[in-house]
Amino acid sequence: MSDPAPIRPRRSALYLPASNARAIDKARTLDCDVVILDLEDAVAPDQKAAARDAAVAAMRGGGFGHRELVVRANAPDTAWGADDLAALAGSGVAAVLLPKVSA
Numbered sequence: 001m002s003d004p005a006p007i008r009p010r011r012s013a014l015y016l017p018a019s020n021a022r023a024i025d026k027a028r029t030l031d032c033d034v035v036i037l038d039l040e041d042a043v044a045p046d047q048k049a050a051a052r053d054a055a056v057a058a059m060r061g062g063g064f065g066h067r068e069l070v071v072r073a074n075a076p077d078t079a080w081g082a083d084d085l086a087a088l089a090g091s092g093v094a095a096v097l098l099p100k101v102s103a
Helices: 021-027 045-061 081-090
Strands: 013-017 032-039 068-072 095-097
Touching: 013 021, 021 081, 032 045, 045 068, 045 081
Parallel strands: 013 032, 032 068, 068 095
Antiparallel strands: none
């Protein structure tokens, strides 16, 4: 049995719309522990596909240093959810945050 992953406290998490290129660039310089690229509430419906592409490009482009990179995807039962999850699979994102999950 392998040892569990060490506990890594996160002091601060920065949420930003993945549709905002300037905010993504600035996030690479800020002193936060986690950068959360939001594809859901912070992005207008007509910008969701472009935001998804921007999030994947940001992850592949790197430059976030020690910051953990997370993407808040649209809920799987929305028009964008399945495409978000497919695009994020294998992208190197540290975690996918799903909104409005219910039992």
